[in-house]
Amino acid sequence: MSTRWGMTVPLAGVPLADHAALYAALDEAGYTDVWSSEVNGSDAFTPLTLAAAWQPRLRLGTAIAPVFTRGPGLLAMTAAALAEAAPGRFQLGIGASSPVVVGDWNAADFTEPYERSRDMLRFLKPALAGELVDGEFETFTVRRFRLERPPASPPPILLAALRPGMLRLAAAEADGVILNWLSAGDVPTALAELRGAAEGFEVAARIFVCPTGDAAHARAIGRRMIAAYLTVPAYAAFHRWLGRGEILKPMWDAWSAGDRKGALAAIPDEVVDDLIVHGTPEECRGRVESYAAAGVTVPVMALLPTPALSSGDAVTIRKVLTDLGR
Numbered sequence: 001m002s003t004r005w006g007m008t009v010p011l012a013g014v015p016l017a018d019h020a021a022l023y024a025a026l027d028e029a030g031y032t033d034v035w036s037s038e039v040n041g042s043d044a045f046t047p048l049t050l051a052a053a054w055q056p057r058l059r060l061g062t063a064i065a066p067v068f069t070r071g072p073g074l075l076a077m078t079a080a081a082l083a084e085a086a087p088g089r090f091q092l093g094i095g096a097s098s099p100v101v102v103g104d105w106n107a108a109d110f111t112e113p114y115e116r117s118r119d120m121l122r123f124l125k126p127a128l129a130g131e132l133v134d135g136e137f138e139t140f141t142v143r144r145f146r147l148e149r150p151p152a153s154p155p156p157i158l159l160a161a162l163r164p165g166m167l168r169l170a171a172a173e174a175d176g177v178i179l180n181w182l183s184a185g186d187v188p189t190a191l192a193e194l195r196g197a198a199e200g201f202e203v204a205a206r207i208f209v210c211p212t213g214d215a216a217h218a219r220a221i222g223r224r225m226i227a228a229y230l231t232v233p234a235y236a237a238f239h240r241w242l243g244r245g246e247i248l249k250p251m252w253d254a255w256s257a258g259d260r261k262g263a264l265a266a267i268p269d270e271v272v273d274d275l276i277v278h279g280t281p282e283e284c285r286g287r288v289e290s291y292a293a294a295g296v297t298v299p300v301m302a303l304l305p306t307p308a309l310s311s312g313d314a315v316t317i318r319k320v321l322t323d324l325g326r
Contacts, residue, residue: 005326006033006061006300008206010047013305013312019047023055025318030326035061035093035204035300038069039101045078052086060090063178063206063300064160066097067113067120069106073145075120076127083128083151092128093178093204094120095160098232113234114165115139121159121173128154158202162238167193176202179296181235183274184287186242187294204298205291210278211320212306218278221304223264226275231255231263247271276304281323288324 007026010016026034034051038044044062051058060082065075079092096102096113103110119137127133130150133142156175161167170177171194179190182205191203208225210218229235231252239248247268254262277287291299301324303309308316 004032004059004298005030006035006204006298007031007321008063008300008302009034009036009051010042011303011309011317013310014314014317016042016047016050018314019050020054021314022318022321023051023058025321026325027055027057029322029324031058031321033059033061033298033300035063035206037063037206037302038065038097040105045082048082048090049085052082052089058089060086061093061158061204061298061300062091063093063158063180063204064095064097065093066102066106067094067116068097068102068108068110072120072123072127072133072140072142076124076145076147079124079155080128080147080149080151083153083155084149087151088153090155091158091176091202092124092155093158093160094124095178096166096234098234100232112139114169117159117166118169118173121157121169124157125173128157130154156202158204161190162234163241164193170194171197171201175200176204176297179203179205181206181229181238181275182242184290184294185274187291187296189242191295202298203296204300205296206300206302207288207291208276208304209284209288209301209324210276210304210306211281211284211324212278212308213280214306215278217306218276218304219269219272222272222276222278223267225304226267226272227251227255227260227263244271277301281320285324 036044036047044065048060083090099110102108116139119139132146134144158176158178159170159174160178161170250266251263288299
């Protein structure tokens with residue numbers, strides 16, 4: 001079983017200013033890591049900066065900071081500042097993100113995502129080590145950039161990856177990989193593309209968890225998320241590669257035809273149950289541990305709403321975190 005146990009932060013419905021008690025509860029419950037995401041809620045770094053100050057034992061990670069929405073120098077500076085605030089505890093996870101996040105919401109061009117991810121990885125490695133970076137990359141050019149405050153402990157860099165090309169890039173040039181939207185049974189398929197990775201290579205996985213015995217509630221939420229994410233071209237291609245092309249085709253066809261209700265109805269329970277962990281806290285914990293047994297070194301839970309979690313009651317939320325903990 002993994003010696004690491006992560007939770008995605010911030011928790012929905014809880015103001016960031018009130019997270020000090022929740023970070024303490026995570027530490028007390030045996031969590032080792034808090035990981036952030038960056039879509040249209042909090043940015044990836046502020047919740048981790050608070051955790052760095054409030055809980056000096058927790059490890060920190062971004063899953064992910066997009067490679068298109070900050071320039072190379074700004075991303076290096078932001079990562080360096082957090083690495084300085086939490087020496088030896090921060091891991092920088094980067095990835096391409098999506099056309100909606102990059103183009104529709106941040107007015108940037110989502111072009112050549114593989115090449116941009118590769119170039120940002122190749123820039124960040126020397127930049128975070130305090131080296132002068134001056135040269136042309138395929139997707140951008142940097143002239144005479146050197147961090148004024150390079151971190152004493154440069155953070156490991158993990159690359160979000162779905163299909164073979166990006167997985168192999170992670171194995172060859174990154175310190176770890178971040179997996180997303182896959183079942184425990186899919187993990188070996190992804191790991192097969194990571195052969196040759198260096199010793200100590202981290203495999204983090206974001207795992208969606210709905211801790212409720214109400215299967216209908218969990219599946220309803222799961223269907224909405226699956227329809228929203230797996231209709232994105234990159235995730236659709238990922239699940240075709242994983243072997244779900246035939247079973248998800250009715251959803252894709254309905255979605256393409258503009259039939260949103262039909263798309264939801266076309267998602268079988270077995271797909272929801274594969275990709276969304278739900279059940280009692282004990283059942284959820286066992287399912288998360290199955291990812292670790294399959295080769296994930298950092299299982300990171302991302303909680304989905306339940307009546308208990310949506311109550312806003314701090315005592316109730318802390319109990320849920322404790323029940324899911326180690």
